[in-house]
Amino acid sequence: MNHPSGETIWGNINTAVEIAMNIYLIAAKDENGFEREGIMVPKSKAKEVLSEKAISMAEQDGDWLCYGEDTKDIPMYEMLQRRVAACKRMETKAIEMMQEIRRDGSLRLTDYFGECAPPVPFEAEKSSPEQLNRVRNGIYFVHSEGEDYFAVYESVADNFMSDIAEGFGRKQGEYLFYDLTTAAVPLFELRQIYDEVEDLIVSEDSLLATLNENFGVYISYYNDLMQEEAKIPPVEAPICFFLQKQLDRAAQEPDHSADTEMQSNLIPLTFGEEAEDFGFEP
Structure with a gap:
């Protein structure tokens, strides 16, 4: 679907910036010349980026879901939630990769990573x-x-x-x-x-x-x-x-x-x- 353009419930769109996949921050000017901001999400993609509760609180405008000044924080919040979750997944993966590098490095690159830590006997927390x-x-x-x-x-x-x-x-x-x-x-x-x-x-x-x-x-x-x-x-x-x-x-x-x-x-x-x-x- 193309970027939103033309007339919206807030007036004529001046700018539309995709702040996340299928989530657009809109700046529009109404018939009185006042600038309005909102967020628009295509209905066809809404379930991919928003919860059912967030979808139910949008105003509908043709093929779009619209969130005005009072509700635009809802999709913003859920967008940030998704980003945090994605960052955590990336962090977990990065940590796993670092552990793997350190694990192999303790064998191959001892000057940098140091040697392998010694084993811990079964009955002791620390090796003697x-x-x-x-x-x-x-x-x-x-x-x-x-x-x-x-x-x-x-x-x-x-x-x-x-x-x-x-x-x-x-x-x-x-x-x-x-x-x-x-x-x-x-x-x-x-x-x-x-x-x-x-x-x-x-x-x-x-x-x-x-x-x-x-x-x-x-x-x-x-x-x-x-x-x-x-x-x-x-x-x-x-x-x-x-x-x-x-x-x-x-x-x-x-x-x-x-x-x-x-x-x-x-x-x-x-x-x-x-x-x-x-x-x-x-």
């Missing part, structure tokens, strides 16, 4: 030094609730780990937590990216044996994507002895290997539920 063992930026060992966990910052996981590997983690804050059995999956993938992670693995055979024994879905998923020479092979070795922490724990608890094997059967019910459904049929 004895609970955290930093492997590198965004990767930690965490001692919490009497257990040790391998913690991976979500940006590290998103950039360098597969979706199925992420699915075995327990999300808290900005980190994925893996117990020392499920840690086999992220360790296997991240060791190819970071030397510091590669250095954590004291037994490659035990790592591969643990994957074969406990993570058949992951083995099938990974091997289906890889060329023959890069596939994970079957390996005969003690399981869950690929980290020094596991060796230390076994040395302190001679019968722990049996407990570890029994507990590993429970992993899919706790940490691994999400990893069971990736649309892949081995």
